[in-house]
Amino acid sequence: MPWVPGSFEEEHIIIRYDNLRQHSGYVRTKCVHVLHELFSRISDWAIPVHTLPPLANQASTVTPPTAERGPESFFERIHAPFHRQRYGYDKLPTQYSFRLVKVHIARPSVQCEIETFNLISPPPFKALSYCWGKGGQHSDIWCNDRLFKVSSNLKKGLQRLHKYGAWSRVEWFWIDQICINQNDFEERMHQVRLMRAIYQRAQNTLIWLGADDTSARGAISIIGDLYRIVLETQEKETAARVEGRSLDNVQVTLPSESDERWNSLSWFLDLPWFERCWIIQEVVVSPGDPTLLCGGFQLLWSRFQEAMAALLRYHPKFRAERMKLMKGILDLSSKSELWELSSLLQSTRPFQATDPRDKIFALLGLAGESRTPEKWPKALMPDYSRSTQDVYMAVALYCIDKTSSLTILSQACSHWGTDEASVDGSHRSWVPQWLETQRECELSTYITTRSGSGWKTLVEKYNNASDSHPVSRNPHTPSHILRLEGIQVADVALCFPIVTSEAAPSSSSSSSSSSSSLSLIDNPHPKLLKTTAELFTVCRSHLMHLSNEAFLRTFFLVTTAGLTHEKNDARHEPMTHLRAFLRIVIPKKLEAGSGEGSMYSVRRAFRSNLSISTLTPSLTPPISTESFQTPPLERRESSSENLLSVSGSEGEETQADPTRYTSALAPMLYRRLFVTSTGHLGLGPAGMMSGDTVVVLFGGRVLYVLRRVDDVCWRFIGECYVDGFMYGEAMQPRDEATGSRNGRVEHEWFDLV
Template identity: 25%
Template sequence: MYPFNEKKDDGQTPTVGTALEAVPSYLKALVGCIIPQSPAVYQPLPHKDSFRLIHIQPGKEDQPLKITLHLSRLHEQDGLPSYEALSYTWNCADEPNPPPCTIQNSIICNGTTKLIRHNLFKALSQLRYRTKERIIWADAISINQEDDLEKDGQIRLMHHIYRKASRVVVWLGKDDYDEAPRAFETLCAAANTWQRGQKPYTYEVFAGKGDERQISCTHAPPPTSSKSWVAVMAFFISDYFKRLWIVQEVVLAKHAIFIWGDCSLSWSAICHGIEYIKSDPNLAKELEDRGFQNAHLMYHLSKLRLGELKATHPFLHLLDMSRSFDVTNPKDKIFGLMGFPTEDGNDTRCGWEKADTNRTIDPVYEHSVEEVYTLVAAGILQKDQNLDVLSFTSHIRPSEKDQSYVNPGGIIDPAKVLIDLPSWVPNWDSGYILSPFLAFGENNQFSTGKGAGMKPEINISVKINETNEKHGNMVCVKGLVVDTIHEVEDQRPGYISLAKATPELKKLLIWSWARKHKDTTLETFVRTLTAGRDAHGNIVQSAEQPHQTTAFCELLHELKPESITLSSLLPTEIETLDRKKFNTQLVREMLWKASCYRSAFVTEGGELGMGSSTAMKGDKVVVLYGGQVPYVIREQEGGWYKFVGECYVNSLMNGDAIAKGDGIKDTAEMGVERLFELR
């Protein structure tokens, strides 16, 4: 280790600033040579695996917080000390005035006063021991936040830093309403009930500095109606579970402990508590929240890391699963996931992990958001040699925000951060989450562009750090035009809950029913509006289709949409309906999943489809080789195309049938194999 010396501070030594006041102005230029300067807080990192550990000096609550920074190397065999890694949110929401992000507190770092955010100050103060030093790693201090090059390098090491820590300490902040004891006791009891027969979990209460009291929870968890579950809900709705960086910080840890106020509970106990909650549908419904879903995803990834699950995830799947997490910097939607092992061992599907070589993209903050997202999309296309990434390119009409807006024909994505991307590149920070029509499991995929003889041909041209080169960032793919869009329905909003979605579902049903072809069967109609899947995302098999159709008809009777004749729509097989897999609530959920932020459309060939709300009359429905689903594109002057989005057309979901010519309209343009240049 390479310690930085801590400057002694007895409160009597005048500062450089005070001394300068007595110096004549014409001599101030020489002062730097006369008065010794304070040691720099940050010294350069000498090696690629160098990082800084924080030594929190012992002290009482009323004493100043003092730390020293020490250089270590991750790959030191004997010299790396045991340390803890801190996981926390950078905000300080417990202090409403002044605004959270402006509150700072001073500490003494290497003998120099340093300002840090309030939430981190609270965490370090809580973690400080009275009589011995404590060694931790915390990003905001351990990394020089003013040095982008250093940040780039340290981000590549972060997954190693969290993996090598003796444990990860999660700091949730103060417990203002005394909810932590009830929340942790309830989760602990639920965990012990779930894993009955194993060593029971306990949670800890800090009675004082260095004095921790363990509380056993061998009793049964409270009933669903108990107010104790409200405290559990308060735990999961914490801002902590919305932050993307925490995923790798917790999932990659050897051991993690959550501290909330004066209580602590292990991540392992929380995970088993989540299992208990998910096993009770009523309880799961009560606690259903973005934070709880994010915590459940983290638990799933923890099981993958520990080898308890055999499933693997491509990097694209991680990007998809993490869309509900927040980042301050949109680039962190990518960089925050770079430490995860995926299908190729430690090699992410963008090729940037394996022994720090063979990277398609490095975590370089100097790149713009547009450059990072474009490089990632290009890397995934190049490595996977399929078009799955295109299904996450979701263009949204902004009309829901501005009722006077009329779509002029462009594809506009009203992102939280307005960025100008090529039309084929997903915006991972758009704030709009659509349920894609594709799937990652091989046995649960459509095969539109994967029929006999449909060999993918993907050519990519991406230019970075060049001005006015957006249109130079292109991908050329082989495929064929199969139809043309004739009419498009209005977009449905996605910001309302399923419980309030009835009027929108009625609009969808009425519009689609009035325009379906006379030869369209009821089953085809149902499959189109639900994108061929059930509420769990599985493709509805032929034997299951009558059950889904029956449940759909029951839903029609509940909704009573105008202009749809219901008398003849309720099948006689209603008594044989498999209500565990198909009922009106599940069909309603699938309708909403498939249509959120989307629009139904009708093609010139009379096909009913579901796709991007930015689709327009004249857009082409295409089969692109290597794609699971059909797509919609728009021809531009010069012969290139804008990518509009994925779509569902029931007759086009089977690639082998398309290869035989099924579903392709008989015109000179249709069915002719060609290359499409997407920009």
């Protein structure tokens, strides 16, 4: 058999033809099987000659064949340059023109027709939502008898649409990869502005999740069971209300944890479509119920939505991190309402886009600022000729000016390990990099309100560091400089090691006992609990000016960023939960004076990181490592005993729950504790160092860490939480006893680069 490059991925089957007569039946079966396999593999990249569409006339000086010459021979057709006849787009005639595609043939080659229509009166059509994939556009289809390159996932999707169209009696589909000239920046900008209107004019949205790998059946099955549970629960709750019974007695029975379909559901939820930032708009504005297509299976979006809501309610521990993403999708797609763009950017941070600029453009169809294409702000124009950094910078400035708030800056952070020398002139420290994954959670909690224009917006609920002062921005600066007015609060005196979820080296004999104690507390990050216990003792040795009760309160608020697990205000929480945690994680033998304590790994990491955690010796001289040695026995015993012996009321002690404290420690991950020059404890970004400056910027609800670049400019490092300054304390005039000058707060301008 002829060998085709790339057609075989497995071992060749060698057929000995001299034994054909003896094994003719077996060999014939094998030959048919091998030829069938060969044809299947070839059909993925080659077009059979008999299925080629008619060749288009080419511009040439050669006289075309006439009747005298006769029809083209087989070899003439083979050598004809059909592979060079690519599909070429014509200009769209009007501002409301758009293209639709019809799939005529799906196998063995995909043959389509593209036609231009007016959006005001289009034929019945459906819009396709799908994932482009990472393989590029290397699969061949035919459009209007011309060769067209698409992604492999879309080619499979077109084959599925051909079958779906025959069943639903819908011929036309809108597919961005085909219907928009991706090489024409002007057309892409124009069509993105029409995107919301296109999806609204479609009958509904079809969601192509990809081909089935034998897991789709189980996933669809368990989703159906979850949906039936929703219906049964609603019936039981209705009956309970009628009979006046408590709804707490309504029993819900989920499939067994040993059910293999849970693994299929995990595969289903991990499909890349659920991470696309475009899906929010494509689902929300669909006038009909969207339909999920996965392989040969299909499912209504409304049923999937109800099933996921039940999963979040009745099985909260199932794929907790992934379900956070699902909850974001459900929250944003539950109602077709307009949002403020800055709030959309905050809510869609986990989503991804093939083109980084689409992290912005994909949200414009839901943003109130771009509700009508004719009135879009210039800064939000979906211009693909601009660089990603220019787009992000313009949007950040627009959000600051539009909202008179600096909430957007909380999405910008300097990641630990980033080499400052690699930050070139195109990257601005204050501009959020929306395509990057943000590992750390927010320091604030948000509530949904209505803006003055009636759009939904997110507002920070508790923190108010600038005492409700509006943004004070000087626009008369170069575009790359953000000049803001604010107040210096304090310098950073020392930083502690970064808190991560990875295992940390520790050779102390107390590690095993500490780990066994930690097993008593249910937490997905046991390393976080151990590190928190170590930091508690180390921080105490550097904040001896605080009383025991004041230090407990400060450590509690800083490590939780002032929030409970339910995202409520933690300032009124009793300290009994923290004490219960400390009694578990601090072994008694440490209080008796062992040689190596649980704080050993933090102290060693602190000493090893002391040099890199200091910006420059001229700004903040490194503190002697002697202060990080294990405190004297008498001091440690009295400190530990006093801290753990102070108790609340008898009722509080009986209700002490260490998990109530540990479940609120999420803000600690990928951040570091620090102490200011004024003796305050804070929680800041991983990229901060000693010598940085903590500031209040007008319009900001939290504090920020800046790093001086020169006499004028500052680099933005990230948001931070410092106990004692989160509710406008720095904005209040102070007398001379507190160190202020003439009892006035000194404002200054900060040029962020």
